[in-house]
Amino acid sequence: MTGPNDHRSPTMDSNPIEQRLRAALAARADQFQDHDLRPAQAPRTQHLRVAPARPRRLLVTVAAAAVMVSAAAGIQVLNHSQHADQAPSVRVDTPPVLTFTTRTETIADRATLTYPVASVSGGAPGVDARIGTVLNGRVEDLVQSFRTRIDQQDPAAQPLMLQITPENPGVWRQFLSVRLDVLEDFGGAHPSNSAAAVVIDSRSGAAVGAEQVVPDVESVDRLMQASIQRAAGPTVDAAAVATLSMRPGQDGTTAPLAWYPAPDGLHWVVDRGAIAAEAAGTPSTVLAWNRLDR
Amino acid sequence: MSEIVLTIGDFAADTDGRQPVRSTSKRAQRWSAEREEMTDDVGLDQLYRSHRLSMVRLAVLLVDDLPTAEDVVQDAFSKVHAAWDRLQDPSAAPAYLRTTVINGSRSVLRRRRTARLFVRPRVTDAPGADAAVILAEEHRAVLAGLQRLPRRQREVLVLRYWGDLSEQGVAEALGISRGTVKSTTSRALAALTAIMEPQR
Numbered sequence: 001m002t003g004p005n006d007h008r009s010p011t012m013d014s015n016p017i018e019q020r021l022r023a024a025l026a027a028r029a030d031q032f033q034d035h036d037l038r039p040a041q042a043p044r045t046q047h048l049r050v051a052p053a054r055p056r057r058l059l060v061t062v063a064a065a066a067v068m069v070s071a072a073a074g075i076q077v078l079n080h081s082q083h084a085d086q087a088p089s090v091r092v093d094t095p096p097v098l099t100f101t102t103r104t105e106t107i108a109d110r111a112t113l114t115y116p117v118a119s120v121s122g123g124a125p126g127v128d129a130r131i132g133t134v135l136n137g138r139v140e141d142l143v144q145s146f147r148t149r150i151d152q153q154d155p156a157a158q159p160l161m162l163q164i165t166p167e168n169p170g171v172w173r174q175f176l177s178v179r180l181d182v183l184e185d186f187g188g189a190h191p192s193n194s195a196a197a198v199v200i201d202s203r204s205g206a207a208v209g210a211e212q213v214v215p216d217v218e219s220v221d222r223l224m225q226a227s228i229q230r231a232a233g234p235t236v237d238a239a240a241v242a243t244l245s246m247r248p249g250q251d252g253t254t255a256p257l258a259w260y261p262a263p264d265g266l267h268w269v270v271d272r273g274a275i276a277a278e279a280a281g282t283p284s285t286v287l288a289w290n291r292l293d294r
Numbered sequence: 295m296s297e298i299v300l301t302i303g304d305f306a307a308d309t310d311g312r313q314p315v316r317s318t319s320k321r322a323q324r325w326s327a328e329r330e331e332m333t334d335d336v337g338l339d340q341l342y343r344s345h346r347l348s349m350v351r352l353a354v355l356l357v358d359d360l361p362t363a364e365d366v367v368q369d370a371f372s373k374v375h376a377a378w379d380r381l382q383d384p385s386a387a388p389a390y391l392r393t394t395v396i397n398g399s400r401s402v403l404r405r406r407r408t409a410r411l412f413v414r415p416r417v418t419d420a421p422g423a424d425a426a427v428i429l430a431e432e433h434r435a436v437l438a439g440l441q442r443l444p445r446r447q448r449e450v451l452v453l454r455y456w457g458d459l460s461e462q463g464v465a466e467a468l469g470i471s472r473g474t475v476k477s478t479t480s481r482a483l484a485a486l487t488a489i490m491e492p493q494r
Contacts, residue, residue, distance in 0.1 A: 015483075017483055017486055017487045017490065018455065018483065020432065020436050020490075021436055021440070021451060021455050021483075021486065022455045022456070023433065023436075024432070024433035024434075024436035024437050024440075025355060025437075025440075025451075025452060025455055025456035026456065027430065027433045028354070028355060028433065028437055029351035029352075029354065029355060029456055032347070032350060032351055032354060032360065033347070034347055036360070037346070037347065037350060037360075037364060038364060040346075040364070040368060041339075041342070042338045042339045042341070042342035042343075042371055042375070043338065043368075043371055043372045043375040159469075165376055183373075185397070192401055192404070192405075193369070193401065272405060273404075273405035
């Protein structure tokens with residue numbers, strides 16, 4: 001058997017090395033059949049819905065108080081109990097809608113940038129504007145960083161590319177998370193994948209830090225490092241993992257770590273090249289909230 | 295131009311707290327959007343069923359281990375899924391997928407190389423402990439020689455001699471000129487011959 005199209009014959013190859021190469025590649029490829037692959041399915045369209053919280057009758061009074069506070073902002077809020085799965089859901093009439101419009105920009109026929117621009121509508125005006133400013137500010141930081149590095153590239157490099165794709169992990173308590181998957185290609189080198197995350201207090205529209213989400217950042221950092229170490233596999237560089245923290249570093253970000261709260265737990269994503277030699281996939285882990293509370 | 299709409303608090307819990315309740319005014323719009331997405335999903339499912347194995351094989355030939363190849367291919371399908379709306383011609387999807395797999399494989403190789411500057415490599419440059427060990431000795435020698443070639447030469451040879459792509463097809467997949475494909479192929483074959491020569 002030859003390659004996937006199977007329309008050429010080894011006899012078409014004019015010299016022995018071509019024939020040997022074709023035979024070796026075919027033999028190697030044919031070792032893998034469908035049943036050798038791990039079960040998987042095609043990616044599906046995921047509707048970006050906020051997971052509904054489970055109502056709890058005993059907390060109706062708390063929920064009612066939350067409604068009174070949140071109605072002014074026009075934002076759905078979850079309660080402040082210790083467990084997300086116990087949070088009563090309350091609904092207000094004018095929930096804000098966050099819309100990402102994809103913008104494509106070309107710089108001197110040399111680089112193509114595709115990134116989202118967020119707009120918020122439907123909620124309280126002040127909060128809407130702040131949410132949009134925080135989100136677009138983070139995206140602009142990533143875009144600006146790419147622009148800066150374009151100037152450092154070889155002018156003869158192939159077309160360069162930046163693609164930022166937003167993803168909504170959901171809302172946990174009052175925290176709205178948006179994950180930004182970043183694909184960068186600097187031409188003749190190789191593309192790289194990384195992730196950034198923005199966490200916003202949906203009541204105020206302000207960006208929040210780790211200490212506002214978890215009570216003891218240092219302890220949670222240790223849990224995160226152990227979790228990442230397990231997820232990344234045996235090739236992980238323990239010294240590099242030990243430097244990861246949910247607190248921002250000197251550059252004002254937590255890179256190469258991204259973290260965000262979601263209904264199913266606290267998520268961490270790491271740039272795999274920063275911590276492991278041959279980690280398969282993107283090391284990412286999630287710790288359920290009930291485990292974190294223990 | 296595409297839009298992703300995230301509605302904060304658009305849904306409220308129903309009585310059992312599990313299923314979202316939608317406002318009637320938005321239901322028709324959302325169902326219409328979902329029907330389009332279902333159509334996209336069907337197309338991607340077909341692409342997945344028909345091309346997953348060959349893409350994994352391509353990635354294996356480039357990165358040389360199955361788990362990583364599977365990850366590269368799954369990531370590639372995710373990117374194709376994300377870009378599906380921008381694909382003006384669905385028949386271009388396989389070529390887009392192939393290029394994405396190649397780019398994903400390059401990324402893996404680059405990260406390996408970067409990491410090895412800081413971390414002592416494991417003994418994994420040889421084929422993994424999978425079925426490679428039962429390859430014929432001659433095939434193993436050719437594949438080992440292939441691994442010693444520069445990345446672009448290896449990619450050109452894999453696409454030409456396993457992928458059966460034309461010079462133009464390889465050029466499009468790698469984003470290089472047809473002339474570069476021709477010269478790279480020639481140099482790669484010469485280098486592979488030189489590597490193999492002492493073993494004969």
